[in-house]
Amino acid sequence: MTRRLARAGGLTAAVLAAVVLQPAPAPAQAVGQRGDVVTWAASADRMGEAAADRSYRLVVRTSVAGTDLRIRLSNAFGDRPVTFDSAYTGLQAERAALVRGSNRRLTFDGNRSVTVPAGKSVLSDPLPGRLPAGSDLVVSIHTPDAAGPATGHGMALQTSYAAKGDHTAQAGAEAWTDEIGSWFYLDAVSVRPQAGTGAVVALGDSITDGWQSTTDLDRRWPDYLARRLQKADTPLKGVANEGISGNKVLADGAGQSALNRLDRDVLSHPGVRTVLLFEGVNDLKAHTGVTAQDLIAGYRQIADRAHKAGKCVVGATVASFKGWSEWDPAAEAVRQEVNTYIRTSGDFDAVTDFDRVLRSPYDPERILPVFDGGDHLHPNDKGMQAMADAVDLHRLDCDRPRRTG
Structure with missing residues (x-):
């Protein structure tokens, strides 16, 4: 069991793959009586020139547990729209490798692709399933034609990864050869916790x-x-x-x-x-x-x-x-x-x-x-x-x- 899995609460990879971000039964309480709560965030800032046809595998540590995970992608400091044509989220196993079976596609108003206007941000659709507290969550995004100023958080103090081309759906680490110390475009993750x-x-x-x-x-x-x-x-x-x-x-x-x-x-x-x-x-x-x-x-x-x-x-x-x-x-x-x-x-x-x-x-x-x-x-x-x-x-x-x- 890797160090990261041990930190996630001592669960084995097989157990994590079975419970994390998998469909969960609806609670007895009506959904409308519960609200989303931020479980991770990082301040958006200007990050220099954006790169086209670039994938980012961003590792973040969540806090509160909950269901229906959503991510927020920010173009707060961009001077033109930026498109994300693929986004996935899963659990870290080791470095850029993900826990088998945990990587799942995110959508935006039902679509796999979303374009964020300059100065704006966008929320993904809720992803059914439960995320435990203190998870090492991995968000993988691809930008096909990004240009101009990029938005992100410079000093992450967390190793994330980048790659040329779209490798967001891949659970393995083979394509993710570039280590980075910043978070790009992702500025928040929220879940729906206990009322x-x-x-x-x-x-x-x-x-x-x-x-x-x-x-x-x-x-x-x-x-x-x-x-x-x-x-x-x-x-x-x-x-x-x-x-x-x-x-x-x-x-x-x-x-x-x-x-x-x-x-x-x-x-x-x-x-x-x-x-x-x-x-x-x-x-x-x-x-x-x-x-x-x-x-x-x-x-x-x-x-x-x-x-x-x-x-x-x-x-x-x-x-x-x-x-x-x-x-x-x-x-x-x-x-x-x-x-x-x-x-x-x-x-x-x-x-x-x-x-x-x-x-x-x-x-x-x-x-x-x-x-x-x-x-x-x-x-x-x-x-x-x-x-x-x-x-x-x-x-x-x-x-x-x-x-x-």
């Missing part, structure tokens, strides 16, 4: 994106959080990681700002109940003149828009980063003022104090050495787990009225 289930979206920068965590082992802090939620007595089971390395709250640059991408990357996902906001270090360390009041105004806008959409908002304090090349006392003063606001303002439904968890007791302006990934800003695997462990799971959900439909 009453919801999701958390982590909105952040490179720390949320997972930089300095171990590639291919799903050790970003939202991954650890997802594993905690699966075991906890809470209706929140889905986790969407909407981190972008270098991202800022206020200004576009490394991806659109948190303010500008909030609707697409957070509020558009189904089943989202809570936004966990952990951004700001890139704004204050960039020496662009951003003040604490500027950042606070940005946080308030995000919280207000999320609240109006019926979401809970958890604010996370900005972690220490002394020793990073851009640190200076002025940036530190802004960080301290911002963190005081996050802890005491009451603008958030709850607070997660990542600063308190990660900082050194001997020099609170620095990250604790045992959690330091080596650059004095990004936590290592131990730091990522400590962050997830610091989240109060029962304060992630609140009584805020929810929108329906």
Whole structure:
């Protein structure tokens, strides 16, 4: 049994092929009383020039279990339509090889092909069958004539695969000779879970994106959080990681700002109940003149828009980063003022104090050495787990009225 299959819950390949993404009996509860919930997501960004007649085999780690899987393909940063003439989804066995019998075709309004206009996204039809929690899902797509700017997520910290020509239907790994470290076009996966289930979206920068965590082992802090939620007595089971390395709250640059991408990357996902906001270090360390009041105004806008959409908002304090090349006392003063606001303002439904968890007791302006990934800003695997462990799971959900439909 491969490492990936073992991580999927100790099931054998034969058992997985029998239960995953296979037709399942309809539950006793009416379908109309249940809603989709995001089980995986990654922030869309501009990815350079697209390639025609290219297949992508994209490996993603899901969170919440459910039936009727759907994928979302994004052309958010394209300047022309992009066509996908074949899309499949299955389970990873080893590297680019799939579990036998798990690879199944996806359709779009009943068609095998779909064209996504520039700046838009599209959902696949629901795929009958059940997907367990914590699955290593593989989505294979082919673009026959893609050109212009491609859309995707640059820093996946997950090995995926590419190939010339259409090999999406093939379960074997023979054609998938090109390893890639990014996700192309795929920006979300959703399922229909047990009634009453919801999701958390982590909105952040490179720390949320997972930089300095171990590639291919799903050790970003939202991954650890997802594993905690699966075991906890809470209706929140889905986790969407909407981190972008270098991202800022206020200004576009490394991806659109948190303010500008909030609707697409957070509020558009189904089943989202809570936004966990952990951004700001890139704004204050960039020496662009951003003040604490500027950042606070940005946080308030995000919280207000999320609240109006019926979401809970958890604010996370900005972690220490002394020793990073851009640190200076002025940036530190802004960080301290911002963190005081996050802890005491009451603008958030709850607070997660990542600063308190990660900082050194001997020099609170620095990250604790045992959690330091080596650059004095990004936590290592131990730091990522400590962050997830610091989240109060029962304060992630609140009584805020929810929108329906």
